[in-house]
Amino acid sequence: MDEFNTEMIKSLMQTDPAAAAACIKEYLEKKNNTPLNIAITGESGAGKSTFINYFRGMTNNDEGAAPTGCTETTFESSPYPHPKYPNVVLWDLPGIGTTTFPADEYLKKMGFEKFDFFIIISDTRFRENDVKLAKAIQKMEKKFYFVRSKIDSDLQNEKRGKKNFNEEETLKKIREYCIHGLQKEGFESPQVFLISSFDLHLYDFPLLHETLDRELPEHKRRALLMAMPNINLEVINKKKKSLQSQIKYYASSSAAGAAVPVPGLSIAVDLTLIVSAITTFVVGLRLDVKSLRKLAHSTGVPVADLIEVITSSLAAVEITPALVMKCLGQLGSVVALMAGEEVSRFIPIIGIPLAMGLSFAGTYKSLNHILDMLAEDAQRVFKRALGLNSSV
Structure with a gap:
């Protein structure tokens, strides 16, 4: 006040x-009840729905959860309000690769002005469509964040059959691979957050929250904080x-x-x-x-x-x-x-x-x-x- x-x-x-x-x-x-609208975008199968569900404190099988494991068949964005804080809404946007629109036209069709920021998710490397979308978001003066999903699966696959497995080295390799790819596409100092949607307290999700907390307007920070899962003692x-x-x-x-x-x-x-x-x-x-x-x-x-x-x-x-x-x-x-x-x-x-x-x-x-x-x-x-x- x-x-x-x-x-x-x-x-x-x-x-x-x-x-x-x-x-x-x-x-x-x-x-x-300050509204906070978060756009989640990325290609089909990148893990958008799982991210949306676990951020909302839900599992993929819960009633009202975003559907997972299915091919995108719609060009419309789908809203998923937080069950405890309905003023916080995560929007599942179709992957731009599933549409015929240029990136800027795609954003206008999705209603980009209502979103507070965008999270661009990939489960491999960030591709041409991800980069085009990021540049269009940047041009429209909105915030965006690159999130590399399914890190837990990558670590399990890398660990299998290796005697000298080093988790930190593997994470560093994945991060550098993503950053190098984005730099080749014209991003000078891209930041990539490595996450596992099933274990949001691990890897870079706490860092993502710190970044959002720092860059969001003050009146939006509380909405994000209260909707945030208890990922560490600092959040509590x-x-x-x-x-x-x-x-x-x-x-x-x-x-x-x-x-x-x-x-x-x-x-x-x-x-x-x-x-x-x-x-x-x-x-x-x-x-x-x-x-x-x-x-x-x-x-x-x-x-x-x-x-x-x-x-x-x-x-x-x-x-x-x-x-x-x-x-x-x-x-x-x-x-x-x-x-x-x-x-x-x-x-x-x-x-x-x-x-x-x-x-x-x-x-x-x-x-x-x-x-x-x-x-x-x-x-x-x-x-x-x-x-x-x-x-x-």
């Missing part, structure tokens, strides 16, 4: 708390910071609710806000049951083993007001703030401002405490899923 809006909210808090709460809610909804920490930055707005809404002198109303408002916030935390950190089951399926670690390392009572369960109230009851300082808020509301003149301040402090403190616990759980789950014992 910019300085002008912040001052406006402060003013509304004093004159019309309900309007202030409505403005805060509108702001959060707008921020959490970034998600925590992003979620933490919103706590002050939940707390401000709580303060607005405290301005109404009705017994018990503020606590009811606070619980509703806290349930909403915690649900957002749990989903963002991938601690909901559905996400844990997906993680168990993809890593082969039993879901019971993942749940075993969770210490918070708010992860892997349905978040309800009763559960939240029970959790808050264990935080003595928060209980004291809530009790003080109820009493102070009825003090003449200073009561309402005091109640608003206590309500803000109680919600702010409780949400920070809960987010800390959930972020630590997300890290433990990630380490358990990958068999890690260190903090690296």
Whole structure:
């Protein structure tokens, strides 16, 4: 929220708390629903659909997954919204080699202006059509990224029958081969990201995320971050910071609710806000049951083993007001703030401002405490899923 809006909210808090709460809610909804449209293109069989599915936290067999293993028969782009963040949409574009259009005409037909960036995928080397498309995207002043897919298969094939197999050397060879081919086509310093869609935490996918995070406009970064799978501990920490930055707005809404002198109303408002916030935390950190089951399926670690390392009572369960109230009851300082808020509301003149301040402090403190616990759980789950014992 910019300085002008912040001052406006402060003013509304004093004159019309309900309007202030409505403005805060509108702001959060707008921020959490920033559209991000990602175009995925490449020749048929390059691994576009698998990339789209696993980026969305799905497998190729899930309902709503992009179809794999079939020949392209359409010249239209197909949208695949993220199941948890529908504002993030991955678009499967037909390979330009399957059309008769020149690259610039192809992009116009696909509606290039709606895409925030393009990912050009190849499972071998980048061919003439990939290069033509990249140059056309560049000409239209959009960002594009070369992704070399199916690296896991390449490494397995290279390893088979070799006594002195060296993974780093093999990856270097594949990368240099792709870069050399692109340089021959006129790209001076191309960057190629090597990935395995089945294991996004490996190889260059974390580097791809870092690059996108650096080059995207600030208001688009959060949309990408929250839709991103937990590929490493750094991503989990970034998600925590992003979620933490919103706590002050939940707390401000709580303060607005405290301005109404009705017994018990503020606590009811606070619980509703806290349930909403915690649900957002749990989903963002991938601690909901559905996400844990997906993680168990993809890593082969039993879901019971993942749940075993969770210490918070708010992860892997349905978040309800009763559960939240029970959790808050264990935080003595928060209980004291809530009790003080109820009493102070009825003090003449200073009561309402005091109640608003206590309500803000109680919600702010409780949400920070809960987010800390959930972020630590997300890290433990990630380490358990990958068999890690260190903090690296």
